[in-house]
Amino acid sequence: MAGAAGGPQQQQQQQQRVACQVFPERRAQRGSGQGLLSSVFSSDQGCQRLLLKTLETNPYVKLLLDAMKHSGCAVNKERHFSCEDCNGNVSGGFDASTSQIVLCQNNIRNEAHMNRVVTHELVHAFDHCRAHVNWFTDVRHLACSEVRAANLSGDCSLVNEIFRLHFGLKRHHQTCVRDRAILSILAVRNISKEVAQKAVDEVFESCFNDQEPFGRIPHNKTYARYAHRDFQNRDRYYSNI
């Protein structure tokens, strides 16, 4: 299994290999610099503009940023986000080795999409911040974070699934979460679909029901705002039950 643990050097090589599958330009561009030429010809400015709007206005993201700050991982836009060109049709990723969220500027279509991608990756960052997640050595941990991200980001909303031509209603959300978690695992790990599926099955019950920091599945911005209100009220809440 690609996630097997090795010595420190082997583990570091494995980390780079995992990230390079999706973001092969990252290692090459580091050191050569991404300066003016890149920003003129790429959609970096558009990505940065969309990102700023999301960070400032989206209720899902604002709650996650608050929760991370509360856990000691205050997020700095310049340090913890990077707009880059990516292979394939991946929209983004969380690079645990550098504590950075990568946004695939060539694949993020619009504001709504940016909202969803940032939320999804911040769930991973939040998990990295509050727990010992063995991203590279335990596929169950990766599976758990992907289940949570698919569940809580709006990835599996009824509307998004209909746009994907996946028609289902009764309990379809859970089917979507499982399927998208498996797809996400396969995008970053060189393992079989069966292994990914088994990992998701093993952790699903626990991780689907772990809805921190929202405390509920935020189906739309109203739910996200209520969840943020509850988060801001938590001191009063826990001292009075």
Add this chain to the structure above:
Amino acid sequence: MADAGGWRPPRPCEAYRAEWTLCRSAGHLLHHYYVHGERPACEQWRRDLASCQEWEERRSAEAQRSLCESERARVQATRKHALVWTLRQSPPADWHLPLPQEEKDQ
């Protein structure tokens, strides 16, 4: 639970009303069915709203007890599954460190 002298409902009464209203909405019925395959249960929010209002008006001890019991049950429900991972005692040490290329530049 804080002592009776300093106690107040865990949420403002408006929050209970908002949750009860959201729970009974057509949108929530659809979302809940889409996730769980069944209708949502909203009665507990109504009871909690009534308890909250009763406490605000009459400082009823029974209302206080009922609210605490209800909210503790909610908290317990979120904690019934064992976590896959171990929680940290402190955030990752390298979260705020500069990126490796920035170190090289410096």
